[in-house]
Every structure is written in structure tokens, then in C-alpha cells.
Amino acid sequence: xxxxxxxxxxxxxxxxxxxxxxxxxxxxxxxxxxxxxxxxxxxxxxxxxxxxxxxxxxxxxxxxxxxxxxxxxxxxxxxxxxxxxxxxxxxxxxxxxxxxxxxxxxxxxxxxxxxxxxxxxxxxxxxxxxxxxxxxxxxxxxxxxxxxxxxxxxxxxxxxxxxxxxxxxxxxxxxx
Amino acid sequence: xxxxxxxxxxxxxxxxxxxxxxxxxxxxxxxxxxxxxxxxxxxxxxxxxxxxxxxxxxxxxxxxxxxxxxxxxxxxxxxxxxxxxxxxxxxx
Numbered sequence: 001x002x003x004x005x006x007x008x009x010x011x012x013x014x015x016x017x018x019x020x021x022x023x024x025x026x027x028x029x030x031x032x033x034x035x036x037x038x039x040x041x042x043x044x045x046x047x048x049x050x051x052x053x054x055x056x057x058x059x060x061x062x063x064x065x066x067x068x069x070x071x072x073x074x075x076x077x078x079x080x081x082x083x084x085x086x087x088x089x090x091x092x093x094x095x096x097x098x099x100x101x102x103x104x105x106x107x108x109x110x111x112x113x114x115x116x117x118x119x120x121x122x123x124x125x126x127x128x129x130x131x132x133x134x135x136x137x138x139x140x141x142x143x144x145x146x147x148x149x150x151x152x153x154x155x156x157x158x159x160x161x162x163x164x165x166x167x168x169x170x171x172x173x174x175x176x
Numbered sequence: 177x178x179x180x181x182x183x184x185x186x187x188x189x190x191x192x193x194x195x196x197x198x199x200x201x202x203x204x205x206x207x208x209x210x211x212x213x214x215x216x217x218x219x220x221x222x223x224x225x226x227x228x229x230x231x232x233x234x235x236x237x238x239x240x241x242x243x244x245x246x247x248x249x250x251x252x253x254x255x256x257x258x259x260x261x262x263x264x265x266x267x268x
Contacts, residue, residue: 120247
């Protein structure tokens with residue numbers, strides 16, 4: 001087994017899950033808790049952006065963010081059932097990290113704007129908040145689907161890897 | 177006389193919090209609601225800039241800013257346009 005996800009990455013992941021679930025459940029009930037979930041998510045995203053530059057090798061954006069052509073090639077490899085196993089994020093997973101962070105960031109930002117004097121009650125801000133929150137939910141479902149698919153194809157438990165931080169070491173065909 | 181006073185005091189103790197809770201949303205059908213424009217005109221007259229009025233069940237929830245540019249969140253019974261103490265009265 002090799003260490004892949006450091007403590008910061010794992011804490012970020014599960015804290016973000018918790019704040020997203022909390023925010024979703026309190027969107028029409030408890031305003032105070034909803035606002036705190038927003039601030040928590042925003043702080044987590046800001047910390048993750050910093051860690052994506054300063055963090056351990058597999059936490060860095062430069063390690064897993066690839067150009068769209070590479071991502072598309074990886075998708076077509078998935079369709080033909082020959083996609084490589086990556087020790088870090090595979091190209092599709094790396095793209096998912098980027099869009100999830102973008103969606104979480106814009107949801108948190110527009111949510112906070114709704115509470116400011118300048119944008120309070122402005123309907124396009126409310127619409128943008130609702131749209132990005134729903135888009136985020138859809139992305140989360142695809143993320144879970146992608147994790148399930150990759151776990152199944154490469155016979156490893158990626159959810160457990162995000163808890164322990166460890167993964168099976170690279171075999172010759174894998175990409176470290 | 178004494179009994180009347182006690183009863184009045186008790187009634188006050190029971191009704192007091194209910195009154196302090198600040199009324200409730202209308203239970204009448206939407207056709208009975210006063211127009212949003214009436215409420216908006218009234219609020220504009222009070223110096224508020226109305227950004228949005230939402231229908232929340234039998235209430236109008238108002239999103240506005242005051243003269244100082246500070247946000248103001250208010251709720252009104254949609255049938256009587258009586259102001260409620262809780263701006264979220266129409267939700268949940």
C-alpha cells in the first residue's frame with residue numbers, strides 16, 4: 001500500500017461533504033445553520049485551493065488537472081473498458097475535482113451575496129444560487145457514480161482510500 | 177369583581193404571547209389577497225426600496241432596503257396587509 005491522500009485532503013473532502021449535506025437539509029428551515037454551512041464550505045474551498053499549490057504531491061492541481069483532450073480520451077477509454085488505473089486522480093476524476101470546487105465556490109459565493117445589503121432580495125442572485133446548488137447536487141451524484149465505476153473496474157475501494165489515504169501500489173500497467 | 181380581574185389577568189397572560197407573536201398569514205384563497213402593488217406603494221411611501229415581494233403561503237415576504245441602504249426583511253398578511261413580527265412567518 002502507498003500513501004496517496006494526505007490528512008488535509010481527506011479532512012477537506014469529508015468536511016465538505018458534511019457542510020454540503022447540512023446546507024442542503026437546512027436550505028428552507030434553519031437559516032443560521034445554513035449560513036454557517038456556507039461559510040464553512042467557502043473556507044474549505046479556499047484552503048483546498050491553497051493546498052492544491054502547496055500540498056503534498058497527489059494533492060497538487062498540477063499532478064491531476066489535465067487538458068480537455070486528455071480527459072475526453074480517458075472517457076472514450078472508459079467506454080471501451082480499457083482505462084488505466086491511476087494512483088492519484090485519473091483525468092476524469094481530476095476534471096470532476098475542478099468542476100466540484102467551482103460549483104461549490106459559486107454556490108457559497110452567491111449564497112453569501114444574498115445576505116449582503118447590496119444583493120439582498122435581488123432575484124438573479126437567488127436564481128444563480130439555486131442553479132449552482134442544484135448543479136452541484138447533480139455533479140456530486142456523477143462523482144459518486146464515477147468513484148463506484150473506477151472502484152469496480154480496478155478492484156479497489158476508493159471510498160475507503162479517501163478515509164485511510166492509502167491505495168494499492170502501482171502495478172506495471174498503472175500510472176503513478 | 178375580584179374574579180373578573182383574575183380572569184382578565186389570566187386572559188391577558190394567555191393572549192399576551194399570542195399577540196406578541198405578531199399575527200399570522202392569511203388562510204384565505206389567493207383571490208382574496210390584496211395586490212402586491214398596494215403593499216409596494218405603501219412601503220415605498222415609508223421610504224423603503226422594494227427589491228422583491230414573494231408569496232409565502234398566505235403571506236407576502238418583502239425584500240427591501242431602507243434609506244440608508246440596509247437590507248430589510250418583512251412579512252405581511254396577504255389578505256389584510258397587516259405586518260407580522262416574524263419575517264419568515266410564511267415559510268415552513
